[in-house]
Amino acid sequence: MKAMILAAGKGTRVRPITHTTPKPMIPILQKPVMEFLVELLRQHGFDQIMVNVSHLADVIENYFRDGQKFGVQIGYSFEGRIDEDGKLIGEAVGSAGGMRRIQDFSPFFDDTFVVLCGDALIDLDLTAAVKWHREKGAIATIIMKSVPREEVSSYGVVVTDESGKIKAFQEKPSVEEALSTDINTGIYIFEPEIFDYIPSGVEYDIGSHLFPKLVAAGAPFYGISMDFEWVDIGKVPDYWQAIQSVLLGQVKNVSIPGIEVHPGIYTGLNVAVNWDKVDITGPVYIGAMTKIEDGAKIVGPTMIGPNCWVCSGATVENSVIFEYSRLGPEVRLVDKLVFGRYCVDKIGAAIDLQAAALDWLITDARQVLPSQVGEERRAIAEILSTAE
Numbered sequence: 001m002k003a004m005i006l007a008a009g010k011g012t013r014v015r016p017i018t019h020t021t022p023k024p025m026i027p028i029l030q031k032p033v034m035e036f037l038v039e040l041l042r043q044h045g046f047d048q049i050m051v052n053v054s055h056l057a058d059v060i061e062n063y064f065r066d067g068q069k070f071g072v073q074i075g076y077s078f079e080g081r082i083d084e085d086g087k088l089i090g091e092a093v094g095s096a097g098g099m100r101r102i103q104d105f106s107p108f109f110d111d112t113f114v115v116l117c118g119d120a121l122i123d124l125d126l127t128a129a130v131k132w133h134r135e136k137g138a139i140a141t142i143i144m145k146s147v148p149r150e151e152v153s154s155y156g157v158v159v160t161d162e163s164g165k166i167k168a169f170q171e172k173p174s175v176e177e178a179l180s181t182d183i184n185t186g187i188y189i190f191e192p193e194i195f196d197y198i199p200s201g202v203e204y205d206i207g208s209h210l211f212p213k214l215v216a217a218g219a220p221f222y223g224i225s226m227d228f229e230w231v232d233i234g235k236v237p238d239y240w241q242a243i244q245s246v247l248l249g250q251v252k253n254v255s256i257p258g259i260e261v262h263p264g265i266y267t268g269l270n271v272a273v274n275w276d277k278v279d280i281t282g283p284v285y286i287g288a289m290t291k292i293e294d295g296a297k298i299v300g301p302t303m304i305g306p307n308c309w310v311c312s313g314a315t316v317e318n319s320v321i322f323e324y325s326r327l328g329p330e331v332r333l334v335d336k337l338v339f340g341r342y343c344v345d346k347i348g349a350a351i352d353l354q355a356a357a358l359d360w361l362i363t364d365a366r367q368v369l370p371s372q373v374g375e376e377r378r379a380i381a382e383i384l385s386t387a388e
Contacts, residue, residue, distance in 0.1 A: 041114070057080075153178075198210060291309045305321055
């Protein structure tokens with residue numbers, strides 16, 4: 001069976017992470033979010049997967065390659081052009097435009113197929129969803145999820161009749177104006193006839209262009225609300241939610257990696273920590289070759305990536321620390337994300353540590369200022385000597 005993963009967006013709402021990492025490659029406990037989607041598709045028999053790519057396309061392609069090591073076949077549709085210097089310039093054509101581009105190149109979608117956004121953690125029963133879609137005789141089906149009414153203003157709301165046929169959409173309506181509590185999850189099932197509604201050679205979006213056209217045409221277009229875990233990484237706060245959901249065991253198909261060394265505390269290989277002299281409250285994941293000095297305090301849900309160094313007296317609470325980050329003595333991080341030279345708070349506001357002259361406080365060991373060379377070399381040497 002065939003499927004498509006949408007992976008061409010720039011992920012502007014998850015910056016600064018997406019300056020160097022495409023959104024589908026954002027790690028959930030050291031594993032790209034898109035890898036979970038590939039595994040889910042394989043589990044339900046979708047073993048031929050097309051991925052549209054544009055922004056930082058090489059990062060995605062170099063990781064997944066042809067899909068063989070994941071038990072599937074993967075192909076890539078690059079949306080963009082090559083400039084005079086031979087550099088790839090991404091030019092996304094919209095989600096529906098990306099589907100059309102693949103089909104125009106050579107008819108790939110010849111039966112019922114699934115389209116997933118590449119930036120969400122889900123544990124959906126795709127087999128049951130496809131069965132329902134076919135029983136309805138639908139040309140398109142949206143997998144919906146019901147949310148509490150007070151949350152509808154954060155999502156695109158789908159309005160259906162008693163049979164499940166879609167009548168209208170509301171984009172982030174107020175609580176008072178919302179006609180439904182069913183939201184669009186970005187999980188779609190299509191028949192090949194859907195391409196009769198998608199023009200070629202233009203930027204065209206599934207949500208804002210294709211779906212309104214289907215409603216206006218009275219097409220057999222349905223929505224089904226299903227009970228499943230869905231964590232969308234649309235914005236920086238959503239990333240915290242994704243990490244927390246995994247650490248708290250709320251996403252069934254995502255397990256915490258490493259070894260559980262103490263209740264709720266998981267580590268990768270060769271972590272340097274004296275467990276009797278640190279204060280750690282789970283759920284916490286600590287990546288391989290990370291050093292936690294005596295006197296540090298870590299409160300979950302927290303993820304600390306590999307090759308990090310948390311100095312004595314530092315406190316890390318409800319935070320995400322990416323690889324190769326050093327947290328200085330007495331640093332206190334609560335509801336923060338540390339990524340390279342940036343520190344991001346829970347509402348998405350980013351502090352450029354270098355511009356703020358705070359590199360002495362938190363630094364990425366791969367981006368060393370000249371004045372720090374001696375200090376960082378000593379830091380790395382200490383980590384290596386500890387490992388030995």
